[in-house]
Amino acid sequence: MDRTAVHAAITGWGKCVPPAVLSNTDLETLTQTSDEWITSRTGIKERRISHAETSDMATVAAFQAQAAAGKDPTDLDMVLVATCSPDRLIPSAATMVQHKVGAVNAAAMDLNAACSGFLYGLVMADQMVRSGAFKTILLIGAEKLHYFLDFTDRSTSVLFGDGAGAVIVEATDEAVGLLSFELGTDGSQGEILCAPGTGTEGHVGSGEHPTVKMDGPAIFRRAVDAMGEASIRVIESAGLSPEDVDLLIPHQANVRIIDATARRLKLDPAKVYVNIASYGNTSAATIPIALAEAVDEGRVGPGDLLVFAAFGAGLTWAAVAFRWGHRVEPLGTSDAALEPTDVTALELLQGNVDAYGKGI
Numbered sequence: 001m002d003r004t005a006v007h008a009a010i011t012g013w014g015k016c017v018p019p020a021v022l023s024n025t026d027l028e029t030l031t032q033t034s035d036e037w038i039t040s041r042t043g044i045k046e047r048r049i050s051h052a053e054t055s056d057m058a059t060v061a062a063f064q065a066q067a068a069a070g071k072d073p074t075d076l077d078m079v080l081v082a083t084c085s086p087d088r089l090i091p092s093a094a095t096m097v098q099h100k101v102g103a104v105n106a107a108a109m110d111l112n113a114a115c116s117g118f119l120y121g122l123v124m125a126d127q128m129v130r131s132g133a134f135k136t137i138l139l140i141g142a143e144k145l146h147y148f149l150d151f152t153d154r155s156t157s158v159l160f161g162d163g164a165g166a167v168i169v170e171a172t173d174e175a176v177g178l179l180s181f182e183l184g185t186d187g188s189q190g191e192i193l194c195a196p197g198t199g200t201e202g203h204v205g206s207g208e209h210p211t212v213k214m215d216g217p218a219i220f221r222r223a224v225d226a227m228g229e230a231s232i233r234v235i236e237s238a239g240l241s242p243e244d245v246d247l248l249i250p251h252q253a254n255v256r257i258i259d260a261t262a263r264r265l266k267l268d269p270a271k272v273y274v275n276i277a278s279y280g281n282t283s284a285a286t287i288p289i290a291l292a293e294a295v296d297e298g299r300v301g302p303g304d305l306l307v308f309a310a311f312g313a314g315l316t317w318a319a320v321a322f323r324w325g326h327r328v329e330p331l332g333t334s335d336a337a338l339e340p341t342d343v344t345a346l347e348l349l350q351g352n353v354d355a356y357g358k359g360i
């Protein structure tokens with residue numbers, strides 16, 4: 001293996017957002033809420049509900065990222081999927097993606113750090129490339145969170161959505177890539193955002209559907225503190241200051257959390273990427289989807305300083321200061337897409353409604 005590469009660049013990017021849109025108005029038919037409340041308290045207007053599985057969305061995003069990087073599937077040494085909603089626990093979503101994209105030379109594994117998962121994965125991918133162990137890594141954040149939502153519970157059901165984003169992390173001699181990072185965890189607070197029954201503690205034959213439970217205000221306070229403080233620390237440890245930041249790409253959980261993070265950095269709103277209105281919180285997928293859109297919209301320039309920050313169940317948090325490379329145009333494009341469907345988001349939620357009923 002070539003040990004001369006000392007940096008790891010993001011050379012490809014892609015996303016997959018499923019076609020079925022669930023609007024706030026649709027949610028008004030399922031639970032006691034309103035478009036006005038959701039918009040003003042979260043910034044979310046709509047989210048996607050997937051008819052396909054997590055690994056299908058991940059695969060579409062992967063094909064786009066590969067094309068943007070000009071890579072063949074056989075070039076991939078590792079497939080990493082950050083997810084807390086894999087198709088199955090066994091085998092991992094990453095092994096399914098490895099098969100679907102034809103990455104026959106790649107190792108594959110999932111990682112679960114909830115909403116911080118993509119940034120945990122980015123740090124892992126960077127370190128694996130910089131060690132010389134791997135040259136080309138496909139890193140994906142992908143979630144089908146609606147499966148775990150009780151649409152009678154308005155405190156959770158309005159927040160989350162489905163989707164996937166992917167990047168290619170590749171060895172380079174260019175002095176770009178990850179400058180500094182912080183990964184943190186406070187497992188003592190795991191109960192404030194959890195999905196009991198999703199693993200071995202579930203009772204065989206109980207028939208209960210595993211569901212996300214959350215103390216929203218407690219998460220909110222901790223997310224604002226952790227994302228803001230960790231962002232400042234990674235900028236400082238890179239020897240830079242907030243004025244040097246070209247674009248903050250934060251985890252998209254609540255626009256008020258994003259605004260508070262940006263205020264701590266004293267960033268002009270033009271330097272903050274926000275797409276939460278369209279997708280809600282897609283957990284590990286928010287940052288790679290936002291990154292793919294930011295690059296495609298010309299919001300990322302050659303050599304830009306990007307800061308990523310996230311907070312999620314665990315509790316986990318992460319921040320990364322990242323120097324983008326010289327290329328902001330994709331080398332190629334892919335026509336990969338999910339199977340077409342005419343099924344509406346409300347129709348896709350019928351299984352949840354059958355399990356829990358409606359909250360109105």
Ligand code: ACO
Pocket residue numbers: 032033034037038041042114115116154155158159193214216217218219220223253254281283311312313
């Ligand atoms: N529609 C209408 N009213 C609602 C809704 C809703 N969907 N949800 C709560 N309310 C009501 C409450 O019942 C309460 O009413 P009351 O005053 O009569 O008691 C009122 O609105 C205020 O409720 P709060 O929970 O205090 O509202 P808050 O402003 O804190 O917003 C929210 C709640 C949006 C959940 C916010 O706390 C938040 O975004 N927290 C972070 C959540 C998050 O990011 N989770 C994901 C973490 S990432 C991961 O790993 C999955």
